[in-house]
Every structure is written in structure tokens, then in C-alpha cells.
Amino acid sequence: MTSLDNGRNPIDDFVAVVPAGGVGSRLWPLSQPHRPKFLIDLLGTGRTLIQETVARLAPLTESTLVVTGVRHADAVAQQVPSLPASALLTEPSPRDSMAAIALAAAVIEQRHGERIMGSFAADHVIPDGEEFRTTVRTAVEAARTGKVVTLGIAPTGPSSAFGYIKAGQALADAPGAFAVEAFTEKPDEATAARMLTAGGYTWNAGMFVVSTSVLLGHLARLQPTLEAGVREIAAAWDSADRDTVVERVWPTLTKIAIDHAIAEPVAAAGGVATVPGSFAWHDVGDFDSLAQLLTADASGTITMGRDAAVDAVAADGAVVIGGTKPVAVVGIDDAVVVETEEAILVTTRAQAQKVKDVSL
């Protein structure tokens, strides 16, 4: 071990990378293209999801990079004032997750040489930071053995919303880590139920820990032009040439998800490990899943981010979010009413998935 790990101190050679992308279109009008999910205080805690994410990682490292789109760079800088300007990697245009993460890895190597990096989305909800960090520390040690290490989330049910990780043998040289036999695309619910019965499956939350040189090594082999491109950009990143090089090279990078570029082929070759975590984890995708994380008042109504009164008449389990006006819900069970400065949404918890189809 290169870090003095008493479970409290930062890990010297560990860099956290926070990809901050994705609108959260089923959470409209709370989230919108100009105000994506990671920039909002989704749970009414007083902190936005990216603020929570950066704070959750802070005890692990003194070095966190955020990778985000040019449109949101200012908002991220404003919301996370602790972030040095150099720690904000701005993508001029979206080129999928592999380019974003590879750029971070290449910039880290360019600046510091090899490091262990961990990638954690900016918009996930993880209530127990301590348990999360314990899992990451285990994953960092496993990554030192040369593996790509994914965090496995303990399933709370046969969800069809996530991909699954199939764990195999425990790894002798990495306590708490297991070989990954395969990644599974989002299954239907029946298949998911069979997987949970069979055992050994965890949810794939897209969180992984890996040495920068291991990651870039896999990339050089599997997506060589992409690897060459991010290396070229990284070499110019902290120089006066950055804009010129980015402008020339970035648009040429292969658009591919890291799952397809690295995780799946490397797993097939035995190069991926998983560390199962026992921390609660929520990818709050719509108002139904959001409501599950909020507490109802004595009348059974859930409110969040608002002070004005709610009256529910013959309407059980109403969810009323945001806004400044009194709201009455009459005769619709599990209604969801969301008011922002820009718009009003009316739906039900059961129909909340369809909010992504709103075009206003």
C-alpha cells in the first residue's frame, strides 16, 4: 500500500473524477437543459447533487476533477468554490463517457504521472458517505493490483433500470474484491428476479476505480485513436495551445460509452474486479423514485422545496414540489405537482416515467 490508510486520511495517490453530465429529463421542470439534475438540490437538503458528491469524496482525496460541458462550467465553479480552476475539465461538446473519462485520466498522468483514479457521477444520491468511502478505499487497494475495479451496488429489488455485475471468485491479492465474470445490460424484471435468486449479482452504477496507466493502456489497445487523441489534448491542456488543440482534436474522438469501450471487453479478458458495497445508493430518475426518498407529513402528503400550503381532498399520497403558491389536489391519488419559476408539471407517481416526453 502506498497510502497510509486508517480509513480517515486522504489517499495520497488517489484522484476523484466526477463526470457531470446528463439532463435528467424525467425530472422536468426541476431539471432542464440549462439546469441539469446535478446542479439542483433534488432532495431539499440545502446542497445540490454535485455539491453532495464533491463533499462525499473530499475525505478520500485532496484532488478532485470535475468533467462537465462548457454550458455548465460556470455553474459548477459557482456551486463548488473549493474547486480550483485547473480541476474543472470543460468539454466543448459531448462525446460520450469514454472521451470524458479518458481525458481526465490523460490530464492526471500529464500533471502527476500515474495515479489511482475513481470515477463517480455527479448526480447520484448516497446517504451514507462513510460506508461509501470504506468501499472506495477497498476498491483503490484492488486497483493497485492492475484491475479495473467497479463498485457493485447491493440490489434492493429486481430492478430493470440498471445493468448488473456478475461476480465470480474472490481475488486472493485484493481483499474484498471479486473477479467480474460479466456485465449484463438492463434485464427485464423476470430475468432480474432470477439473477437475484441465483446470487452473485450487483447493480452496476458506473462507479469504478482504476490506475490511470491501466485505463489508458487498455484504451491504447482497444481504442487507439481515442487514446492518442486524449493524450494529445492532455499534453496541451495546461499550455497556451489548449484551445487550439481541443478545437482540432476533440471533435474527432470516437463517441463511445466506457462500458462498451473498456468494461465489457476487459471483463471478458479477466481484467475487471468488483467490490460490493453495502451503502444505499439512488439514481433518482423520476418523481416516483424521488418521492420514495422524501418523508410524508401526517396527512400522507409529501412536499419538498416549498413553504406554501397544500390541501389534498380525496387524494392520497400527493407529492407537491417547489413553487410558492398554495396547491390543492382533488380526487387524484399519488398525484405529482411540480412548480418552478418556468413551468408547472402535473402527473402521477405511476406515470412519472413519461415526463421525459414533455416538450415545452
Added chain:
Amino acid sequence: MTSLDNGRNPIDDFVAVVPAGGVGSRLWPLSQPHRPKFLIDLLGTGRTLIQETVARLAPLTESTLVVTGVRHADAVAQQVPSLPASALLTEPSPRDSMAAIALAAAVIEQRHGERIMGSFAADHVIPDGEEFRTTVRTAVEAARTGKVVTLGIAPTGPSSAFGYIKAGQALADAPGAFAVEAFTEKPDEATAARMLTAGGYTWNAGMFVVSTSVLLGHLARLQPTLEAGVREIAAAWDSADRDTVVERVWPTLTKIAIDHAIAEPVAAAGGVATVPGSFAWHDVGDFDSLAQLLTADASGTITMGRDAAVDAVAADGAVVIGGTKPVAVVGIDDAVVVETEEAILVTTRAQAQKVKDVSL
């Protein structure tokens, strides 16, 4: 006939009385105690219901009185600037319909001597004013025979929301008028259906035409203290003593509906006639009945009183009223969304009756 009735000229000795009361609590938050139904532009025509009512009566008479509560007198005067101050009879407190109408009758007699008066609520919707006025003209002539004449509304279905008028023999001396055999309280739907099958029944919309002396004569016999009270108030109405007398006498007036005070007992004695009208008539009580009067756009959505966009996703027949923000309705058929400056209502057309139970 004392009037030269070519169907166009005002009727010389006819005075229209417009009782303007009732909140319309199932139309919250459009209607509220401080902004009752008759003061709102319910159909988005650009005119409020009381403005429509006064305009509808104008071709019949040069003399219209509005009876309203003290709280709404200023708003009525503002909305109906053609109304002279003397034509606005202000009730200091609500004492039911008999006191309001008897006061109007007594003030008319005090000012002008006997007149034919017609009473028409301020918050009904009657799209065809011409047909309505033709019916009123017929009723005025019938009232000259000494009858209390009610207008009968042609039923459009077996509604349980209205009382019914049972017509008997045609009156020989009053063309187009029929004796009233009885008034029926709101029936259940099955009873209403039997009544429509039997024939001879019309809806009682509370619109009636009667000579002031006939009305006050019935009142003197049936409710003598009430008659004496309104006579005393009327004698002082256009004098410096009005406030003193009103303050002393008004609170003592019997609280009773005109149906029970006059219509029912006089009908039992053969003194009531009815003139069936063929004009469309709507007592728009809730957002379901309001929606029936509005026109859907090409997508099936009904909007009123708003410019901002509406998007209905998997939501047929959405009704969106008022407000300035874009509204999305997702997955709720026949949803009703109403936004005012003060509040937001979310319900469905089928549940719209329960809006009266909102307490915000």
C-alpha cells in the same frame, strides 16, 4: 298590453333585477369569496358573467337593478359602469333570496309605483340572448294577468342538479304561459328520468317575472313582517335615513328562500304560471360543466384564459385554465389544472365536484 312590443324596444314598465350573490365554491380558485363567480370572465369571452347578464337584459329595459353584498358593490360598480349608483342595491349582510328580491320590489314601488319586475341571477350563462328576451317578453305579458311567472328551462337530460317545474293547462289569457301544478325539489336521476318521460317538466332556474304589487301582496299575506320590513327600508332608501333604517331593520328580516316563501305556496294556490323557454341555459357549477362549454384544440386539450403553452403527454382531454406558465400534464386523462395569481388546483373532470371541499 301597456308596452309597444315589437320584440325590439324596451318594455316601458319593466324593471330587471339582478341578484348577484353566491361564491361558486366548486370553481375555486377562479372564484373565491373576494371574487365570486359573477365577477369573473368564466368563459373567456372578455366579459364577466354579471357584465353578460346586464348586457343581455339591456334591450328589454332601461331600468336594471343589481342587488349584491356590500363586499362586492365596488367591483360591480366598476364592472358595470352603465349602472347608476341608485341602481345598485347593497345588502349589508346576506339574508337569503326573499329579502333581496323583496327589497328590490319595494324600492321599485317606492320610486315608480307598480312595475313588472323580472329577476335573473348574475351568474348564469345564456348564449342566445335574443331567444331569452323573447321568452321574457312572453313572461312579462303573462305577469300582467297577476300571476307569478317562472321561466322554464328545456331540460337537456335527467339532471339531479336542478329543481323542476310541472306545467299544467295553458292559460287562456296569457299566450305561451301555462299553469304551474307544482315545483319539485332536486330529484335523483332516476326520478328525473321518469319526469322527462312523463313530459311537462322543465328546469327551475329561479328566473321569474311578476308585478311588484303582486309579489309584495303575496309577501304581505305569507311573510307579513318581512313585507313590512322591506317596505320600511324602501321608504328610507333614497333618503338620508337609509343607513339608520337599514342597520336597524335589515338584520331582523326573515331568512328564507323565495321558493319557500312565495313560489311553492302560491303555486299550490294556483297563482304561478310558467313560460317555457327554448334558449340554452347553463348554471356552470364546476370545472366539468365549464369544460363542456369550451372548445378543445386540435390535440383535444381545452385551454382558457391563458397564453402559455400546454403539453399533454398520454393525457386526453386536459383542461388548463388561467395562469401564465407553461403547463405539462402527463398520464392523467381529463385532468383539470387551474392557476390563478393566488393558487393552483389540480383535479379531474370527474372529481371536480369535490373542489368545494378545498380549504386553502
